[in-house]
Amino acid sequence: MSKPELFLAYPQLEKTIPFIPMGSYPTTVEKMTKLGEKLGYPSLWVKRDDLSSTKLGGNKVRIMEFLLAAMKASGKTVAISPGALGSNQILASGIYGHDLGFKIVGVFFKQCPTDYMCKHMMIDKTMGVEFNHVNSPYLVPFVILYQFLKNFDWGKMQFPFYIPTFGSSATCALGYFNAMFELKKQIAAGLLPEPDYIFVTAGTGGTMAGIQLGTKVLGMKTKTVGVRITDYVACNERIVASILNRAVKHLRKGGAALPELRFKKSDISMIHEFFGGEYAKITDEALAAKKLVSEIENLTLDTTYTAKTMAAMIKYLKDHDLKDKNILFWHTYNTKDLTRFLDKNLGGKDLPQPFQCYFK
Numbered sequence: 133m134s135k136p137e138l139f140l141a142y143p144q145l146e147k148t149i150p151f152i153p154m155g156s157y158p159t160t161v162e163k164m165t166k167l168g169e170k171l172g173y174p175s176l177w178v179k180r181d182d183l184s185s186t187k188l189g190g191n192k193v194r195i196m197e198f199l200l201a202a203m204k205a206s207g208k209t210v211a212i213s214p215g216a217l218g219s220n221q222i223l224a225s226g227i228y229g230h231d232l233g234f235k236i237v238g239v240f241f242k243q244c245p246t247d248y249m250c251k252h253m254m255i256d257k258t259m260g261v262e263f264n265h266v267n268s269p270y271l272v273p274f275v276i277l278y279q280f281l282k283n284f285d286w287g288k289m290q291f292p293f294y295i296p297t298f299g300s301s302a303t304c305a306l307g308y309f310n311a312m313f314e315l316k317k318q319i320a321a322g323l324l325p326e327p328d329y330i331f332v333t334a335g336t337g338g339t340m341a342g343i344q345l346g347t348k349v350l351g352m353k354t355k356t357v358g359v360r361i362t363d364y365v366a367c368n369e370r371i372v373a374s375i376l377n378r379a380v381k382h383l384r385k386g387g388a389a390l391p392e393l394r395f396k397k398s399d400i401s402m403i404h405e406f407f408g409g410e411y412a413k414i415t416d417e418a419l420a421a422k423k424l425v426s427e428i429e430n431l432t433l434d435t436t437y438t439a440k441t442m443a444a445m446i447k448y449l450k451d452h453d454l455k456d457k458n459i460l461f462w463h464t465y466n467t468k469d470l471t472r473f474l475d476k477n478l479g480g481k482d483l484p485q486p487f488q489c490y491f492k
């Protein structure tokens with residue numbers, strides 16, 4: 133599919149909103165029969181965005197289709213991309229940015245170690261991402277500012293493009309707004325019933341915002357529940373409502389015949405208790421949820437994002453009597469094997485000195 137569903141629904145947007153196809157859609161929806169039996173929920177589903185493209189899975193693919201297209205349309209070729217050491221957003225910008233001939237300047241900050249962290253850094257390196265290490269989170273804005281000045285294009289009189297942390301902005305929300313048209317088609321085709329609840333990871337809330345906007349615009353009964361996996365200052369109900377409002381403005385400005393929708397923080401449902409106190413910290417609940425769905429559903433989750441979301445969803449379903457409801461878990465983590473992106477001749481020693489300690 134080269135034309136996004138969004139442009140079929142609002143043809144005016146094709147002229148105003150840049151888009152580069154990267155994914156393989158629709159991603160499948162599957163019934164989680166065994167988990168459903170275990171929990172007493174006969175209508176429990178998963179949307180397999182972990183396999184969202186032939187290259188790389190996860191939620192960043194749908195986001196990059198709009199974000200890197202906006203970068204290309206701006207005529208910029210250098211992007212500043214801040215993120216944690218194992219950032220999926222730097223990884224996706226690196227892989228897709230490499231295809232488009234962009235230079236990605238990574239501004240990396242520390243995170244709790246995870247099994248994928250070093251692998252992602254090595255792929256970033258292979259994709260030509262520039263490595264800049266920041267010791268303290270308080271210094272991140274200064275390093276970003278420094279990189280903006282350093283990469284100023286004097287020929288075009290342009291600052292570099294900015295890829296926000298976790299890839300979230302009104303433009304990013306378009307990725308999952310677009311995905312909701314795909315889901316709606318799958319519902320119409322009888323592949324799954326209309327969900328009463330969608331559970332999705334919230335890192336900055338862009339993905340969740342896109343889904344919630346879709347449910348509203350498409351007149352669905354669905355309640356979107358975000359599971360926060362970052363600090364409260366980075367992700368909360370107010371931020372998600374603000375992304376939603378900016379996305380509506382952006383779409384209306386682009387010519388979409390949308391009503392002037394306004395979202396308030398009270399419109400947003402978010403679970404905060406499964407974060408674990410620190411980004412990427414591995415919690416017992418996440419480990420247990422990861423093990424459970426791996427054993428009974430053969431689904432692979434990660435401990436930073438999707439296993440925390442699964443743990444929160446399981447607890448929510450146990451605490452509320454929703455057994456007659458349709459529940460959808462939106463899988464957002466890549467499960468495609470990425471080893472083909474690794475250059476066997478490169479190792480941790482090939483990264484700048486401040487990064488080498490993570491490879492010991």
Ligand SMILES: Cc1ncc(COP(=O)(O)O)c(C=O)c1O
Pocket residue numbers: 190191220221298299300333334335336337338339340437438464465466
């Ligand atoms: C695997 C995965 N799932 C979910 C999210 C959350 O996305 P958002 O920042 O749009 O809330 C992220 C963000 O980095 C992610 O990497």
